[in-house]
Amino acid sequence: MNIGFPQLESLVVRRGLCTGCGSCVGICPSAALSMSRVYGEPMPVCTGVCSSCGLCSRICPGNDVPLLELERHCFGRNRKPALADLGVYRNSYNGYARDDFIRKKGASGGVVTALLVHALETGIIDCAIVAGFNTEKPWLTEAKIAASREEIVDAAQSKYAVVPVNMRIREAVKRGYRRIALVGLPCHIHAVRKMQYYGIPRDISVKIKLTIGLFCASQFYFEGTRHILVEWCGIDKMEEIARLEYRGGDWPGHFVVQLRNGETVTVDRHRYVYHMLMPHYKRDRCEMCIDWSSELADIAVGDYWAPQRTGPDYYGTSALLVRSSAGEEVVKSAVEEKVVYLEDLDPDKLCSSVGFEMKKHGAAYRLAQRQQFGWPTPNYHMQVDYTPFFRDFHMAPEKKES
Known part of the structure; x- marks a missing residue:
């Protein structure tokens, strides 16, 4: 039996498991789906004739994310067991965009913007799907297809409201783009990796060449x-x-x-x-997400809050976890061309982040609690260890002589 959007709506949307990522809209071959706003939140609705092809149910990250299986498919191996669980990564850095304008324009370090501009100008990608604001209603967020330096820079900075980024994927392909980058939160990346894992829809999945995932403690209503x-x-x-x-x-x-x-x-x-x-105003679905550092992205990027780097002229720096060969290629090229400045970072330092605690411990524990009561929860197909461990939150307790 084919599963169409009515089943997805019943099993995911109406059970509070929709992430608002826009993937179902972005891959629907019949263009039968669109994003509406319900209680102010982006939500998929069927506005055409559903063909029951089942694509939307297969790639939806709302209720099923086989995280370790997708990880193995993306990176050829699984993460090493560790209390400080950050997924698979090849290198860990912190740094900033060398272009002073881009650095100041970005949320913290401007590295995502700098990498996208560099990838576009060197032909690694031909467009980027990013989070922006609606032109006519500038208080509302909106997914954008950026195909120029100006459009990429205009989409810089964090957006603390849901952006259904993935709804633009098929549109980008229809407009002729063949080397697409996508910047998103963990849920956006989960959906992209499910597309690539299942190879559906193939005309779209093979054209996404680079994913940059953002560290995400939560999204907000x-x-x-x-x-x-x-x-x-x-x-x-x-x-x-x-x-x-x-x-x-x-x-x-x-x-x-x-x-x-x-x-x-x-x-x-x-x-x-x-x-x-x-x-x-944290979104309820985010309260059950166990992925803080965009564990399936080619490059994961977030704020780096080291106190020794603060000061009156401090613009912020970005932390990076480079996970794949595609990500490594872009980062290496950007460093060689002096687009970004990077230095090695001990990844354990990232674990003092509020976001790490909220997702890897708080959300993991909350997920287990909801599961025991039989409430609707996403299935990540893995056991998450939320056991507390000592971390130096830049304020280690003073040791006293006994």
Whole structure:
């Protein structure tokens, strides 16, 4: 029996397991699916005639992600058992874009933007599917196909609201692109790897040549953004907004809203992230995700919060885990051409991150709790060890003489 979108909707969407990645929309050969907004959140809906081909169910990362099987397929081996579980990787670095404009424009270090621009200009890729903002409604996020340096740079910085990046995949192929890069969160990458593992749809899966995954502690409901805009910024009419940035201004980046009347409203990052979004508006599906460092991406990138690198002129640096030969090729070329500056990084230092604790321990424990009660949960086909272990959070306890 073929499984079409009605079954996917019943088993995944209506059970709270949809990640909002947009993959089902992006691979539907009948163009029968689209992304709508329900309670302000992107959600797939059937707006055409479903052919029951089953593609959307096969590649959906909402309820089934055979993580170790996909890892073996991508990298030829599985991760080594370790408490500090970061997946398979060849090299670990931290660094920044050498182009000062790109570095300041990025969320922290500008490495993702710099690597994409370099890959585009050297012909490694011919476009990148990235997260941006809607042109007509600039307070809403939107997936973009970037085929120029300007378009890639314009999509820099973090987006703290769901972006169905994968919905643009088939569109990119139809527009003639054959060497596609995709930047996404772990769930976006999970879907891409399922496409490549199953070889479906082949006309799409073989054209994705590079995946850059972002470290992800959680994604947030747009409702959190709306509350910040209304309650903290005094903006009750979204149409007043000309531009919104979640990591705007000087590093580490703040919530910056430019209004059509020329005014600018800024909310400190630590206030809005740690006192509004993180405690109150984390997406429920994210609370069960055990992948923090985009374990299936060719290159995984995230903020690096080493205190010894802070200072008045500090722009931030990016941490990188290079996992595949494709990722290694891009990074090596970018270093040789002086596009990025990188230095070796002890990967264990990444484990002091709040994101690591939230995903590898908190979410893993929450997943186990929900499973024991029979609640809807994703299946990662692996046992995750959330056992606590000592980590130096840059503030090791002082040892006293007995």
